[in-house]
Amino acid sequence: MKKRILVTGGAGFVGSHLCEKLAQNPNNDVYSLDNYFTGSKANHVPNVTYIEGMTSEIAQLVTFMPDMVYHLGEYSRVEQSFDDIEKVWKFNKDGIFAVLEFVRKAGCKILYAGSSTKFGDGGLGRSASPYAWTKATNTELVMNYGAWFNVPYAITYFYNVYGPREIQTGKYATLIALFKEKMKKGETLTIVSPGTQKRNFTHIDDIISGLVLVGENGYGDEFGIGSPEAYSIKEIAEMFGGKIEMLPERKGNRMTADVVTSKTEALGWKPTKGIGKYIDEMRANMWR
16 A cells, blocks of 8 residues: 655745655655745646645645655745744644644654754754744644654754755745856845854755655654755855855844754765855856
8 A cells, every 4th residue: 555645845945855755656645735835836746746725724625644744834934034924823833733633633643844943053043033933832842742642753954955946036035046046147145244154055865865764764853954064154155256245134143053963864864965066066057
């Protein structure tokens, strides 16, 4: 019998790659639930059934009992969350309660995509932004459902994912894709001050291999999936080689994050790709 797997946010950047990887296994029936807020139908991949709607309505929209739920479908921007607080609450707080009730009744495992902001600045990430607070408290609720109702769970933490299908333009664009688009157009690379804030940029392929491994074998909290190499935003801009303009500081912009990957590595995971080589290849292809 095939394993039925539901990925919330399956039309997004990370979710679409996860769906693609899972669907390559002939023993899986893969489903996506996405509201297309930042997801796109251009990210649809073969052999996946797509359901459109909110995670808060999962019980009405998903009419089967899955064997596994990867819950990636939440609001995921730090600085923008101050302006989007109603969306943050609807997508992250209403959503997590509905999804946890759904998996409780289905009797299946949930892999929750937490946020590495939880580990930022000595543990202050919990109150740094509306986004950070919802993600940190959601991890607590997932763990509580495990204790209260014996819901099997694993919680993963991504570190600054980059690679194909990143959002390239607009308010929700990711940094590497945004810098790439600016370079192609000959525009200045803008950096939020002070520019010394460090990030652990992790390739999407490494994220997906970690997600699948933890989904199949991991139980509990603190399954970090991140590159050990940390670069400042200014260093990344200098790798691209464009002109740089500093922007004023913004609320919620953490300076560092502890990379917590020991539990994921214990399952056999390790990162295989580096941001420096990726940028070099990107720049070489840009001018062909």
